[in-house]
Structure formats: structure tokens, C-alpha cells
Amino acid sequence: MIQKGLKGIVAAETLISHIDGEKGQLFYRGYEIKEIAKSYSFEEAAYFLWFGHFPNADQLGALKEELRCNRPLPENIKVIIDQLPLEMDLMSVIRTAISAEGGNGDYDWQPEVSQAIRLTALVPTIIAYRKSQVDGNVVVAPRNDLDHVENYLYMLNGNVPLAAHVEALETYMTLTLEHGMNASTFSARVTASTESDLVSAITSAVGTMKGPLHGGAPSGVIELLDEIAIVGEAEMVIREKVLRGEKLMGFGHRVYKTHDPRSVALKAKLIELIGEDEWLDLAMSVEDTAVRVLAELKPGRSLYTNVEFYAAAIMKAINMDVDLFTPTFTASRIVGWTAHVIEQSENNTIYRPQSKYIGTFN
Numbered sequence: 455m456i457q458k459g460l461k462g463i464v465a466a467e468t469l470i471s472h473i474d475g476e477k478g479q480l481f482y483r484g485y486e487i488k489e490i491a492k493s494y495s496f497e498e499a500a501y502f503l504w505f506g507h508f509p510n511a512d513q514l515g516a517l518k519e520e521l522r523c524n525r526p527l528p529e530n531i532k533v534i535i536d537q538l539p540l541e542m543d544l545m546s547v548i549r550t551a552i553s554a555e556g557g558n559g560d561y562d563w564q565p566e567v568s569q570a571i572r573l574t575a576l577v578p579t580i581i582a583y584r585k586s587q588v589d590g591n592v593v594v595a596p597r598n599d600l601d602h603v604e605n606y607l608y609m610l611n612g613n614v615p616l617a618a619h620v621e622a623l624e625t626y627m628t629l630t631l632e633h634g635m636n637a638s639t640f641s642a643r644v645t646a647s648t649e650s651d652l653v654s655a656i657t658s659a660v661g662t663m664k665g666p667l668h669g670g671a672p673s674g675v676i677e678l679l680d681e682i683a684i685v686g687e688a689e690m691v692i693r694e695k696v697l698r699g700e701k702l703m704g705f706g707h708r709v710y711k712t713h714d715p716r717s718v719a720l721k722a723k724l725i726e727l728i729g730e731d732e733w734l735d736l737a738m739s740v741e742d743t744a745v746r747v748l749a750e751l752k753p754g755r756s757l758y759t760n761v762e763f764y765a766a767a768i769m770k771a772i773n774m775d776v777d778l779f780t781p782t783f784t785a786s787r788i789v790g791w792t793a794h795v796i797e798q799s800e801n802n803t804i805y806r807p808q809s810k811y812i813g814t815f816n
């Protein structure tokens with residue numbers, strides 16, 4: 455008996471998060487995500503995932519300081535990025551830069567939180583550095599008086615962002631820090647299980663995140679909504695796509711068989727922050743139509759919006775370019791990856807499933 459895609463197979467025990475796919479709930483270390491996103495900053499939630507408790511004021515201050523100190527890009531990484539063709543997609547640039555970072559410190563087994571903090575601090579700077587080059591803009595250095603998410607937007611745009619934009623992006627990033635044994639986290643844990651280093655594990659994860667079925671969906675959502683806006687008829691476009699066997703980007707989930715709680719929280723935050731908006735209205739009406747058409751054409755599959763659907767709306771609301779969507783997801787998910795790699799290292803068994811040979815014997 456084979457289980458394609460390891461669907462439903464439990465391959466590890468974890469204290470980091472829990473997903474209840476039937477009830478549509480996600481917990482970080484026992485706390486429901488909607489409460490965390492409402493009450494805690496990116497830094498506090500990351501600290502909680504890495505250390506297992508929320509930080510007091512001193513601990514939070516120390517984490518912010520460590521993140522700040524690790525933001526500037528090392529010269530050798532700049533040189534490597536400079537040599538990559540401008541057409542190379544940003545996820546491949548991040549993967550290459552992270553891999554190069556392996557030469558800059560002691561990343562040998564066993565992984566530590568200080569290494570996780572350094573990689574988490576570097577990713578937004580890598581993204582902003584290359585994005586400035588691609589757009590022909592001046593590279594903006596990180597600013598020490600800004601927190602993690604605010605500084606990311608500052609480096610991308612060259613000015614201090616609106617508080618509402620920081621709040622929207624921070625909600626998104628806090629909601630997407632961690633999500634159990636998804637494909638990229640699994641690949642990070644598989645790499646770590648060979649007692650390879652944290653940089654190698656995160657390089658594997660970034661490569662996995664790049665694929666459209668995992669991290670690449672928000673830009674597909676924008677394409678879907680743009681197509682519907684041009685045609686002016688949601689039902690026809692959706693029906694034809696599903697009948698052709700296409701997947702609607704931003705719908706369906708391997709684990710959630712009801713609403714994705716991150717999608718619900720993002721939608722609520724968007725309504726709170728931007729209220730009346732033509733594009734948001736379009737997104738909400740496409741959601742209603744698609745859920746109805748999918749229930750009719752794919753009965754019993756329980757297909758609803760996933761996090762990517764309203765992530766696309768958040769990105770659009772804060773004027774983030776489409777090529778930054780998956781990299782931004784990466785900038786948050788690196789927290790979950792690193793927490794998992796550390797957990798894997800603390801009670802390690804190498805991953806080694808089997809395959810069933812279906813060829814002939816000669």
C-alpha cells in the first residue's frame with residue numbers, strides 16, 4: 455500500500471504547532487493563531503515559536519537588538535547576488551544567498567536559535583537588495599530604529615511605511631510563521647535529519663517553497679482576479695477553469711477541510727483596515743462564487759479559500775509587487791522552518807521512506 459504525497463502520514467511529533475483541519479483551527483504551541491496575530495508582534499510570535507514562551511520586556515529587547523545587528527548584508531553575499539542575472543527569480547536569489555551565508559559563520563550541527571535569528575534577519579535584506587537592483591532603484595540600507603516588518607517595508611520603498619501597511623503586513627507575516635509539516639518544513643526537517651547544518655536545511659526549504667503549489671499561489675490569485683475583472687463574469691471563468699481540470703489558485707488545502715483560519719483572519723483585517731474597496735469587493739464576490747461552483751463541480755472535496763487568497767489581497771492593498779509575494783512568505787516562514795530544524799535536531803531520526811518498484815526485472 456503506497457500513500458502518494460505521504461497524504462495523512464504522521465512522520466514526526468512536534469510541540470511547535472497544531473492544525474485542526476476539520477474545525478479550521480491553527481495553534482502555535484497551544485495558542486490559537488487568531489489570538490496571537492491580534493495581540494503579538496512578529497518578534498514576539500517568533501520568540502514564542504523558538505523559545506516556547508513569550509518574551510518579557512528584556513528578552514524582547516534583546517531579540518530585537520539581535521535581529522537589528524544581523525540585518526546588514528555581508529559583502530560576500532552582495533558580491534554573489536550582484537553576479538546573478540537580473541532575470542533570475544527572487545526565490546532562486548534567496549536560495550543562493552542563504553546557501554552562501556553558510557560560509558560566513560559556524561553553522562555546523564547542532565542548529566541553534568542564534569543561527570535562526572541571523573537567517574531570519576538576513577532574508578528581508580536579501581529580498582530588498584535584489585529587488586532594488588531589479589527595479590533600478592538605489593539600495594536602501596536597513597534602519598536600526600525600526601522593527602522587523604517596518605524595516606522590511608522601509609528597505610523596499612525607501613520611506614517609513616504607513617502604520618496601517620505595517621499592521622497589515624505584520625498580521626500576514628505573524629499568521630504565516632508556521633504551519634506544521636507542509637512541504638517546505640518537511641524538506642527542512644529531512645535535510646536536518648541527516649545531521650546537515652541549518653543553512654542547508656533552509657536552502658532546501660526555500661527551494662521547496664518556490665513551487666507554485668506551495669508558496670507561489672498569491673500571484674496566481676492576482677492573475678485569476680485580473681482575468682475575472684477583464685471578462686466581467688466570475689461564474690463563467692471559474693466554471694470553465696474547473697471543467698478544464700485547472701486548479702483555482704488560492705482555493706483548496708491539503709489539511710483544511712473547512713475555512714483556513716489564516717484566510718478568515720486576513721479577510722477580517724483587510725475589512726478593518728481598508729473597508730470599502732473595489733478590488734476587495736471583487737475578491738469577496740469571487741470567493742463566494744468559487745466556493746459555490748467548486749461545491750457543485752467537486753462535491754465532497756470541501757474546497758474553500760486558503761491563506762494565499764487573502765494574502766494576495768493584503769499584498770495588493772499595501773502596493774507590494776507580485777514578484778515579492780512568495781519571498782515575503784519566505785521571510786515569515788523561515789521562523790517556523792528554523793524552529794522545526796532545531797526540534798528535529800533535539801530528537802533526531804533520519805527520514806527514509808521507501809518507494810515501490812513498478813518496473814520490470816531483466
Ligand SMILES: CC(C)(COP(=O)(O)OP(=O)(O)OC[C@H]1O[C@@H](n2cnc3c(N)ncnc32)[C@H](O)[C@@H]1OP(=O)(O)O)[C@@H](O)C(=O)NCCC(=O)NCCS
Pocket residue numbers: 666667668669671696700701702703704705706707708709752755757760761762
Ligand atoms: C493546495 C492543494 C495542492 C492541495 O492539494 P490536495 O489536498 O492534494 O488536493 P488534490 O490536489 O488531491 O485535490 C482533490 C480534488 O479537489 C480538486 N481541487 C483541489 N484544489 C482545487 C482548486 N484549487 N481548484 C479546483 N479544484 C481543486 C482537485 O482537482 C481534486 O479533484 P478530483 O478529486 O476530481 O481529482 C490544491 O488544493 C491546489 O493545488 N490548490 C491551488 C494552489 C494553491 O492555492 N496553493 C496554496 C496552498 S496554501
